[in-house]
Amino acid sequence: MSKKRKIKDFLGYVMIYLCAGFSVLLLAAIIVYVFAKGAKSVNLSFLTSVTSVLKGTVGIAGNIVNTIMIVVMTMLITIPFGVGAAIYLNEYAKPGKLVRLIEFATETLSGIPSIIFGLFGMMFFGQTLGLGYSVLTGALTLFLMVLPLITRNTQEALKTVREDYRQGALGLGAGKWYTIRTILIPSAMPGIITGVILAVGRIVGESAALLFTAGSAAVLPKGLSGLFSKLFQSGGTMTVELYLAATSEGDFDTAFGIAVVLLILVLLINLGTKMLAAKFDVTRINR
Amino acid sequence: MVEQTAKSIVTICAVVTIFAVCSITAYMVMKGTPALKNVGVSSLLFGTSWKPTAAEPAYGILYIIITSIVGTSVSVLVGVPIGLLSAVFLTEVAGKKTSAFIGAAVELLAAIPSVIYGLLGMMLLNPLMYKWEKIFFAGSKTHQVTGGSNLLSAIIVLMIMILPTVINVSATSIKAVSKDLRAASLALGASKMQTIFRVVIPAAKSGIMTGAVLGVGRALGEAMAINMVAGGAVNLPLPFNSVRFLTTQLVSEMGYAQGLHRQVLFTVGLVLYIFIMIVNLVLQKMRREAGADE
Structure with missing residues (x-):
């Protein structure tokens, strides 16, 4: 050389x-x-109390509850639709115009940035449907955002289920839906769960889509009825509170406290998907 | 009966996506066009004065559009080479364990919420920029002091935020390059570096380009992080100017804007949406072509 x-x-x-x-x-x-x-x-009272000048406490309990509510509501709406869409695309649909259109729409949806989802959610769910700034508006907005993620992961998981399983079940006289319900969905479960965890991660980190849909209130709901009515009230997640604390309030202690909590959550979620992938290596089981 | 119902239900689930895209598009167009008429297309899109709350308001968003274009292009131009070389390290240079470790780090970088990048930018980048600003513009009478919130900070944050996307997509496409090509190149006497830069990277070109376009999409749509570091005034996108991007304009003013000001913000949203759709279409075309090649 x-x-x-x-x-x-x-x-x-x-x-x-x-x-x-x-x-x-x-x-x-x-x-x-x-x-x-x-x-x-970050200490116990930071996680379990609400910031109040009267009581002299600093805490993000309200934001934690809001985050959990938005995650749960979004997933409750998204999982059936996402899994359903994947089942349609993988098990029922015949290649053609409709499938191409659905796949085009899924790709497009996954390329739209969260601020646009936030604008649309504010206009459509907030104003047109009259839900205002509320946890529900936020959840419905995020539903559109994470739908492609769940659909894709479920589709990938369904694709790895061996063809023999389908043939075997049909050969034994099971109907198509029965096969899907008892054979295909359970076999695809690890993939579905991975998609769900990824979606939860995105929701926990999301802020732009929530600022104008779920708002920023940080009050702690009282009791079960309070939790229910919270659905229709404004609720700021941890990320939104971090943003407001760092910008308009200039409260960097709270902002960094939330950042620590968020980083730990992100680390856990990442670890969770890794462990799941190692434990249920779908391709390995089916090969 | 059950079979038929099940089929109908899953079909509806699948069609929801089409409805979602159609209604988002319809709403963006519906809400974004009135201001074009009320302010006038040219004074809105090509106006350079942004005074929405003045007695004689002006709604020119040209600087905002240019800022988004400049900020995105520069961050991608800087981010793609760094990402590409990192991907080369992951796939060609590093051993299995190192590669897995760095891959995990990149995954984590992708998962960190954008507000945390913004917070770190505020705490670390902005003070540094302020220091530089004081040196470069000492005695300048025309420069507006920004305190460090400027275009340069935003570009650095964007560059960091698109890295994971670029690295992952490039690494996948480099991995897909056939071993024979590498072997042939090495057998002809080329060094490992020559093989990487003259054979492997050109062979993975289309995948790398896809990664770059994905990066453009991410950078264009990023809102919260850069809103925290880019400052709050509409200006020409010079490195040390406080600037507004299409996205940050929405984040910072949508909360209080009324009347025509609000309508104009929806137009800003529409402009962003059109840019994103163009990027999406380019991306899908590239993917189809890549699929056809295989």
């Missing part, structure tokens, strides 16, 4: 190592910095 070539090769390696190192260092720096800044704000 010529000397010039050697230098060029060396430079190539240096650049590649630098770029790859950048991502890792970046992640490490983000985690260390957020924990260093925010760990001191």
Whole structure:
């Protein structure tokens, strides 16, 4: 090898190592910095009380409840539709115009940024349907956002179920729907759950789509009836509270406290999907 | 009977997506067009003065549009090479364990909520920018001091946020390059670096381009993080100017805007939506072509 070539090769390696190192260092720096800044704000009362000047407490309990409610409501709406759509696309549909249109729409939907979902949710669910700023408006908006995610993951999972299973069930006299219900959905369950966890992760981290749909209230609902009426009231998630704390309130202690909680959640969700993928390696079981 | 009902129900589930896309498009157009008529197409889209609450209001969004275009292009132009080389490291250079470790780190980067990127940008980038601003513009009479919230901060945040997308898509397409090509290149006496840059990357070109376009889509649509670091004034997109993107304009003013101001914001939304749809169509075309190649 010529000397010039050697230098060029060396430079190539240096650049590649630098770029790859950048991502890792970046992640490490983000985690260390957020924990260093925010760990001191996070304690039991931060997680279980609501910020109140009267009582002198600082806490995000209201935002945690709102986040959980929005996650649960969104998933309750999205799972049936997403799984249903995937079943249609994979088991019933014959290739043709409708399927191409549905797939085009799914791709398009997954490419729309969350701020547009937020605008549409505000106009359609909030104003046209009269739901205003509420947890329900937020959940319906996020339904549109995570629908492609659930549909895709379920579809992928259904594709990996072996053809023998379908033939076997049909051969034994089971109807198509019976086969789907008892054989295909259980076999595809790990894939469906992975999709659900990914969707939960997106919802927990979402803010732009929620600012103008679910609003920013941080009150803690009282009792079960309070929880129900909360559906129709404004409720800010942790991310929205972080945004407001950092920008309009200038309360960086709370902002970093929330950032710590969010980072821990994100880490757990990431770990969860990894473990699930390792435990239920769908391709391995079916091969 | 059950069979028929089941089939109808899942069909409806699948068609919901089509309805969703149609109604989003319809609403964006319906709400976004009135201002075009009320303000006038040219003074709205090509006006450079943004004074929505002044006694004689002006609603020019040209600077906002240019900012989105400039911010997105620069962050992608910087982010794609870094992402591509990281992907090369993951697939060609690193061992299995290192590759898995860095892959996991990249996945985590993708999962971090955008408000956290924004918060870190506020705390780390903006003070740094303020320092530089004081050095570069010391004694300048025309420069408006921004305190560090500027286009450059936003571009850095965007660049970081698109990295995971670019890395993942590039890595997938590099992995798909046939081993024979590498073997042939090495057998002809090319070094590993020559093989990577002259053979593997050109072979994975279409996948890498797809990653870049995906990055454009993400950068164009990002709102919260850059809203926290880009400042609050509509200006020409110069590195040290406080700027508004299409998305940040919506985030920061939708909460209180009334009347014509609100209508104009919906037009801003429509412009963003059109940009995103163009990116989406390009992306789908690229994917179809890639599918046809295989």
